[in-house]
Amino acid sequence: MQIKSQAGLEVIDLDFCEQVQQQSQSHLERCYQCYTCALGCPVAFATDYTPNQIIRMVQAGLREKVLQSGLIWLCASCETCVARCPNEVDIVKLMDTLRSMSLQEQPAKRVKDVIHMHKTFLKNVEKRGRIHELGFIIGMKMGSVETLKPSVQLLEDALLGYKMFSRGKLKLLPHRIQGVNHIKEIYRKVQEKKNQYNQ
Amino acid sequence: MKIGYYPGCSSEGTALEYGQSIEAVAEALDIELIELEDWSCCGASSGHCTDETLSLALPARNMAIAEKMGQDMVVSCAACYVRFKATEHELKQDAQKRQEIAEIIGMPLELKYTTRHFLELIYHEIGLDKIRNRVRKPLTGLKAVCYYGCYLVRPPKVTRFDNPENPTMMDELMVALGAESIDWPCKIDCCSGSLAFTRVHIAKKLLATIMQTAIDVGANCIVTACPLCQANLDTRTPMSARKALPILYFSELLAVALGLEGMERWWRRHIFRPTKLLRSLNLIT
Helix, strand or coil: EEEEHHHHHHEEEECHHHHHHHCCCHHHCCCCCCHEEEEHHHHHHHCCCCCCHHHHHCCCCCCHHHHHHCHHCCCCCCCCHHHHHCCCCCHHHHHHHHHHHHCCCCCCCCHHHHHHHHHHHHHHHHHHCCCHHHHHHHHHCCCHHHCCCCCCHHHHHHHHHHHHCCCCCCCCCCCCCHHHHHHHHHHHHHHHHHHHHHH | EEEEEEECCHHCCCCCHHHHHHHHHHCEEECCEEECCCCCCCCHHHHHHHHHHHHHHHHHHHHHHHHHHCEEEEEEEEHHHHHHHHHHHHHHHCCCHHHHHHHHHHEEEEEEEECCEEHHHHHHHHHHHHHHCCCCCCCCEEEEEEEECCCCCCCHHCCCCCCCCCHHHHHHHHHHCCEEEEECCCCCCCCCCCCHHHHHHHHHHHHHHHHHHHCCCCCCEECCHHHHHHHHHHHHHCHHHCCCCCCEHHHHHHHHHHHCCCCCCHCCCCCCCHHHHHHCHHHHH
């Protein structure tokens, strides 16, 4: 159920917090804003919110703000916050849940390429059973127009690609496991379960 | 000893030297590695970041294969390690989930066996005394900083690997091999993981701190136990000699100290080659 905040500036989803708590089992209600997670977070310098701020926003029902945030997708899942939280809030589990939810709804446009990277990885595994690194890198670059725009970074990446290739680090041909149909079946069943859950 | 072996996807590609050095060291130490039949990807970060069920099912398939073989399994990649441990941890606590996952993979899953990292095997099963006795070429002059990264030590309740803020297993191994292991503050700092693919500026900042700190404390190499940490440090830090150190796998150094052969094929795969350092210390020809 959604209501508007008193000044009319925010849309508050009164069910959001409980939904997230149920799905994540992260004990986010225990957070008392000590900022230990924020201080240890390696990406905090480059994102819109720190982990504790996301927790507070979940508690406050700010669904859209949370699911459209950059942090949930730039979180490196390094588990530093989890290891240090004095209340044992499982922040990475929380991030996983928020990531999953944002995929069902609408993630921020600026993290489209991160999501594309994950999807490319999993498609690669579905097709072959194992990651073919060269295929993964190509798939990743091809799917994102921004990465193909001429830039210093593109040149640097091209040079790096050449170095890695010439040192034999990138296997040219993919390997397909024998049980690749088993993998496809696993993916199918997982999708089926997800469809059931969403009905 | 015999143990199931899960090589991991990168040991066939970008971390080929890691895979080969693990296998060479295992053979030298009489550890029989029985490769899991038709093993598949553990799902790594992309699994758990997008779909919880998939992130459990992909590792579970391999765990079921190891169970069928009647073996624990040993891994070399720290990311694979944490995925297996996390799956084991989650499914042991939730019988219903375990049943669901067993149905999805279509294989029995009783969780009778566990996953170890190769470093754990060396430290706990082989023991540093045996290692010390087998050293033929002490790594004298090597000033290593041991870089554990995230996934060996975190989440602490899941991996129970070592002290999560100040692990020492790799340091002790280096000392047993005759090297100097320098204490430093970046032991367990994040290398940025898969952000090195999508947010290079974040990766560069994190990696530059790690590299510069290693140089500042007087190290001449960084030792790792994770293919992505190694690749990130090797590829996304400045190339000039003053600003870079070779990044070596602990198994490569173990192989040098044990006096094994055929290591040249590993050195030339590193982006920043360790040959100059190793030759200057007379550790290789």
